Amino acid sequence: MKKVERRGLSGGAADRIRDAILDGTFLPGTALREVELAGTLGVSRGAVREALAQLEHEGLVQSEWHRGTRVTDVTPEVAEEVYTLRATIERLASTLAAQRATPSELAELDGVVDRMALAVESGADAAELLALDIEFHDRVYRAARHRRLREAWLALRSSVRLCQLTRIRLGRAGYRGLVVDEHRELVELLRGTAEKRLARVAEEHVLGAMTALTHDLTLPAT
Amino acid sequence: MKKVERRGLSGGAADRIRDAILDGTFLPGTALREVELAGTLGVSRGAVREALAQLEHEGLVQSEWHRGTRVTDVTPEVAEEVYTLRATIERLASTLAAQRATPSELAELDGVVDRMALAVESGADAAELLALDIEFHDRVYRAARHRRLREAWLALRSSVRLCQLTRIRLGRAGYRGLVVDEHRELVELLRGTAEKRLARVAEEHVLGAMTALTHDLTLPAT
DNA sequence: TCTTGTCCGAATGTCGACATTAGGAGGGTG
């Protein structure tokens, strides 16, 4: 059994605010005022402060001394930073996961890919596919059994989602076709011991997404 | 000119507590009680809470729901995690720095290495050498011009120092001889464009330190 | 007109009091 996670109000508050940012309720640049959020969420300012600190740690917001907190803007620079950093840690994660993943963990990865394939065939919306994508990588990091590496991923994850969602909004997703095959290949490589090749593919898998997004972001707005 | 940094009390509190952990005032496993620290530092509990959250983010302490905060113990597992993660991000940092460092930044790196050489010759103590080591890498990350990467380093840095200090305390440092040459080589590689080789050397530079420390930590206590 | 100084509102930074929780001491029971 998985142990129940006991969190305080600030954890829940962070989830709400994060969701609001990711689903576009709070657009980039929006000022997040503590009293306002505290009123909306029905918690004290202290809890909101902790939540915002957490989100800043995740790179979703930025705050300055006595000048408040604002939602981070997704510029090509940000996308490049997020994806290059992710590619780098993904390399380590996949290498470790290949060494340490149990057969049942690998089977569960297969399961996720199967669900992806199903989602693609049934024409599910992009957000659903994205959730599966994230879940896949969550499992890889868990299989790597490297606490600090996983924390680095958790800190980056929200930014990754934000970048991918931005891409979807720009209407140039078109990753439906590739996503299943790429992840299928990743599982196969994790299963094998061809670590060198694995590291390269894992890195390229991420960098490919980056190139596409930075390209989209550079184009004139539609 | 470099803009002055305005921080709140929690920043200062975090510095004090961090120093206390690094200089051995708070040994691993010590419980850090909020009211106690607030009294000692002369600030409110809120500020101490923020400081502890920051230190947890840096991996120096761990806290559980309603069970308080404790100083992280340096086990071989922790050392391995810290150094493998560091090696991974250092690879990206050195690659970027090689592309982006200005001549003056490279010259300043030379300066740091010179100071190292001087320190070794004059028989300075290990802590001083360590400070120069950290400063060297700080400058590399700054030259890489990658905000998120630098933040990842800042989060890891304290843990790196803690690991290295532990090593010094174990009395098996013996890195006096290597440290200058290794960093000198790094600067040369950053200057050149042999990026592939640079990435490998940068990674090995870190992994070597890890091997030594995990070895030391495995040995019976002296 | 441009600069400089002052005031003001609104937000964050800080604080101490109250509520909640974990873990142990103590006693009762099988």
Next chain:
DNA sequence: CACCCTCCTAATGTCGACATTCGGACAAGA
């Protein structure tokens, strides 16, 4: 004797009030 239940204490979690800081509006002076 082991087990479990209850209570108690000491710590953290939460809250609202007060202090400080920022940036803009406004006016006086060069």
